[in-house]
Amino acid sequence: MNWVSPKHFVPNLTIGAPVIESLRKHTKAYLDCHLMVTNPSDYVEAFGKAGASGFTFHIEVARDNWKELIQNIKAKGMRPGVSLKPGTPVEDVFPLVEAETPVELVLVMTVEPGFGGQKFMPEMMDKVRTLRKKYQSLDIEVDGGLGPSTIDAAASAGANCIVAGSSVFGAPDPGQVISALRKSVEASQIKS
Numbered sequence: 581m582n583w584v585s586p587k588h589f590v591p592n593l594t595i596g597a598p599v600i601e602s603l604r605k606h607t608k609a610y611l612d613c614h615l616m617v618t619n620p621s622d623y624v625e626a627f628g629k630a631g632a633s634g635f636t637f638h639i640e641v642a643r644d645n646w647k648e649l650i651q652n653i654k655a656k657g658m659r660p661g662v663s664l665k666p667g668t669p670v671e672d673v674f675p676l677v678e679a680e681t682p683v684e685l686v687l688v689m690t691v692e693p694g695f696g697g698q699k700f701m702p703e704m705m706d707k708v709r710t711l712r713k714k715y716q717s718l719d720i721e722v723d724g725g726l727g728p729s730t731i732d733a734a735a736s737a738g739a740n741c742i743v744a745g746s747s748v749f750g751a752p753d754p755g756q757v758i759s760a761l762r763k764s765v766e767a768s769q770i771k772s
């Protein structure tokens with residue numbers, strides 16, 4: 581794909597706080613917000629007010645301010661999470677999980693963030709296994725290329741929160757795919 585990253589031109593997001601606010605009027609569901617942005621601090625207040633449940637930022641853009649960011653996310657009533665890109669070592673998020681005010685979720689990207697429909701990277705399961713061994717009760721999320729053919733690898737490595745796009749929205753029966761994903765995670769949790 582020949583795609584060049586644009587510079588920021590406007591401070592708004594296509595699926596930003598107004599979308600969360602609109603959804604919140606119709607559901608009590610957990611709204612898990614993963615902000616793939618360079619300036620997550622700028623969005624905490626708006627997402628909190630809009631009714632987001634979780635706010636996940638990227639470690640790659642928060643190396644200098646993650647402590648304040650986590651505290652701010654919690655102060656605004658959301659669960660803080662941190663995400664890491666495929667090239668980022670898992671050790672980089674340990675301090676955030678072990679902090680006095682810790683993140684409550686780690687999102688291991690299983691594709692390069694940016695586009696749906698990419699191939700799952702099984703080698704990222706080493707990160708998931710490492711996190712699960714070290715932190716038994718941590719929420720570990722995976723995102724990218726998850727579907728019926730890849731869920732068992734992720735679930736058996738220890739992932740318990742699954743983000744799935746193409747496999748669900750491209751299925752003739754999305755509910756059936758969601759059930760299959762859920763079943764695999766539940767079965768792995770019983771075994772461990």
Ligand SMILES: O=C(CO)[C@@H](O)[C@H](O)COP(=O)(O)O
Binds near residue numbers: 695696697744747
């Ligand atoms: O936002 C991203 C990647 O940037 C992911 O959430 C993907 O969009 C998930 O989609 P599939 O890989 O399941 O199609």
